[in-house]
Amino acid sequence: MAMEGGVAELREAHRLTGHTDRVWSLAWNPSPGAAGAGPVLASCGGDKAVRIWKRAADGSWQCSDVLEDTHNRTVRSCAWSPDGKLLATASFDSTTAIWEYSGGDFECVATLEGHENEVKSVSWSASGSLLATCSRDKSVWIWEMQPGNDFECVAVLQRHTQDVKMVQWHPILDVLVSVSYDNSIRVWADDGDDEWHCVQTLTEADNCGHSSTVWALSFNQKGDRMVTCRSLQKLLMSYSCYSVMTVH
Incomplete structure (x- = not known):
């Protein structure tokens, strides 16, 4: 990465070939x-x-x-x-x-x-003890790592109504976010009794969501900002995680 007039400019450094x-x-x-x-x-x-x-x-x-x-x-x-x-x-x-x-x-x-269709995304929690997967079967699964590299499914989350495109854990908290073909963003958290619930849903109707498929999301390193994207709308939406990560 080079600086040109105070603006970062990306330049190709290497090209890795091998995938077919x-x-x-x-x-x-x-x-x-x-x-x-x-x-x-x-x-x-x-x-x-x-x-x-x-x-x-x-x-x-x-x-x-x-x-x-x-x-x-x-x-x-x-x-x-x-x-x-x-x-x-x-x-x-x-x-x-x-x-x-x-x-x-x-x-x-x-x-x-366990998923009944294509698995689209996988993400580790910050602690490394939890793994999340999502699928075209509209579900999000949470897996807990056990001794000996065994994994136990501790929750199957089924609030999305269409293909779930991506899951991502918060970089600090055990809070999970999923985005879907159903145009929604969902926030999931453990209630303290090992039960996982959707604690917030962001949709266009709430004036804080997308009007069609949400393809991806990303947190900044501190976890106080989140961004999502929708390709057809050519739109990025940024959220303050003070509001998004409110867990009751």
């Missing part, structure tokens, strides 16, 4: 030492493969691992756990795979099943 179909998702390992020295990047796509990229000592990027033969359809989303030790990959084959780097290789240590 469209690339759907990218994720930086937050703790690259867990999977090798230097920066580590995961990518996944329509070729059913996940690729792990590492930067060599000379600054070049190399594909160090290709994770395949686990998913049999498009791999739509990938996400590293906060400690960088596990990689979750969500696929159109209705499953989510959990990968661990051990002994110099990546191993699929768990396969999460």
Whole structure:
């Protein structure tokens, strides 16, 4: 990134090739030492493969691992756990795979099943103890990590009426946000008794939502701002998380 007249300008530094179909998702390992020295990047796509990229000592990027033969359809989303030790990959084959780097290789240590249709997105909570997935089956699932890399489904959230496009945990709180083809944004939280509920819904009718499909969302690092997007409307909407994250 270069500065031109006080404005940041992005320039291509490297081009990574290897996928044979469209690339759907990218994720930086937050703790690259867990999977090798230097920066580590995961990518996944329509070729059913996940690729792990590492930067060599000379600054070049190399594909160090290709994770395949686990998913049999498009791999739509990938996400590293906060400690960088596990990689979750969500696929159109209705499953989510959990990968661990051990002994110099990546191993699929768990396969999460239950969704009835394509899994569109996967996200780890800040603590790393919870994982969320969403699907074309209109549901959001919350999984709790157990000893031995086992995962237990602790909630199936079914308030959306259409395809759920993306889930994202708040960067600090155990609060989950989902966006959907039904034009809505939903905020989910645990009531303290291990029951998950929708605590807020943002829609166009409330003058704080979109008029058609909400495709993606992102939090800033502090978690006090959230932004969502709708491509057809060419619209980004920004929210203060003081109001969005009000949990009763």
